[in-house]
Amino acid sequence: MQQKNQDTAVFVPIVKICGEYYLLLTRRSTRISHPGQISFPGGHIEDNETLLECAIREMREEIGASPSSLEEVYPLNVNTTVTSRKVITSFVGFIDNLEFKLDRREVEDVIFLSLKALMLTPPETIIMPNGKKTIRYRFPGFVVWGATARIIEASIQKILQIIEGREDGSSDCLGANEVMRIREE
Numbered sequence: 001m002q003q004k005n006q007d008t009a010v011f012v013p014i015v016k017i018c019g020e021y022y023l024l025l026t027r028r029s030t031r032i033s034h035p036g037q038i039s040f041p042g043g044h045i046e047d048n049e050t051l052l053e054c055a056i057r058e059m060r061e062e063i064g065a066s067p068s069s070l071e072e073v074y075p076l077n078v079n080t081t082v083t084s085r086k087v088i089t090s091f092v093g094f095i096d097n098l099e100f101k102l103d104r105r106e107v108e109d110v111i112f113l114s115l116k117a118l119m120l121t122p123p124e125t126i127i128m129p130n131g132k133k134t135i136r137y138r139f140p141g142f143v144v145w146g147a148t149a150r151i152i153e154a155s156i157q158k159i160l161q162i163i164e165g166r167e168d169g170s171s172d173c174l175g176a177n178e179v180m181r182i183r184e185e
Contacts, residue, residue, distance in 0.1 A: 009055035010042030012076060012092040012155065013065065014163065015112065021163055022112040023152070024095065025144065026062060029108050038111060038144045040090070040151065051089045063110060064101025067093035074162055076155040081147045082132045090151050092159055094166065111142060115160070123153050 013024040028037050041059035045051060052073065059065055067073050073093035080087055100110060123135040126145065135153060136145035144152065 007045050007051060007054075007089070008042060008086055009045065009051040009058070009089045009091065010040040010151065011055040011059040011067075012040050012090055012151065012159070013059065013063075013067075013095045014092060014159065015095050015098060017098070017112065021115045023115065023118070023159075024063070024065075025111040025113055025148070026106075027108040027111060027142070029104060029106050031105060037146070037148075038142055039148045041107075042088070042090075052091055055089075055091045062103055062107050064099075064103075065095050065097070068096040069094070072162075072166065074158070076158060077151065079147055079150050079154065082128065082134050083130065086147075088147055088151070090155065092155065092162060113139070113144070115163075118152070118156065123149060 015022050015024050025038050026041055028039055041062040042055055043058040045054040046057075049057070052075075056067065056073075059067075070093075073091055076090040076092050078087060078089050102110065117139065118137070121137050121139065123137055125133055126136050127133055134146050135149045136143050137149055137152065
């Protein structure tokens with residue numbers, strides 16, 4: 001597949017905290033496009049880079065994390081943004097090392113979205129000012145909408161199947177003296 005520099009890719013990180021799975025989302029910095037919006041780590045491909053390499057590189061740059069194993073990275077879907085018609089290819093994988101280093105030029109903070117909460121929250125259709133339709137998920141303190149919401153909606157069943165296939169019954173619960181570390185760059 002021939003790729004152009006306008007091609008974009010995102011990584012949908014899954015983390016496990018105290019036996020419960022979460023999607024890791026970012027709140028975009030106010031210094032970049034789409035300020036304050038909730039998204040997955042991702043961006044444009046660079047020369048001679050595959051879409052998967054782009055998604056992993058962007059995740060490393062934005063939140064300082066890498067997938068636990070490339071053998072557990074799965075393609076999800078291809079989505080097109082409603083307004084700019086950008087094509088976004090998404091991949092999902094697990095992050096077992098819960099230590100993050102945020103690039104504050106790109107990321108304001110990270111949000112852990114419980115899959116249980118997600119399953120209890122149906123998407124809502126919204127009409128944008130330009131008259132086009134998209135969807136959103138509303139949670140206390142934040143809203144996931146647009147391309148990110150559509151990636152979640154189109155992928156959630158596959159994500160749940162991937163998690164079910166990975167489950168081995170052991171607990172990865174953080175101990176009382178362990179913390180998730182988030183460092184600023």
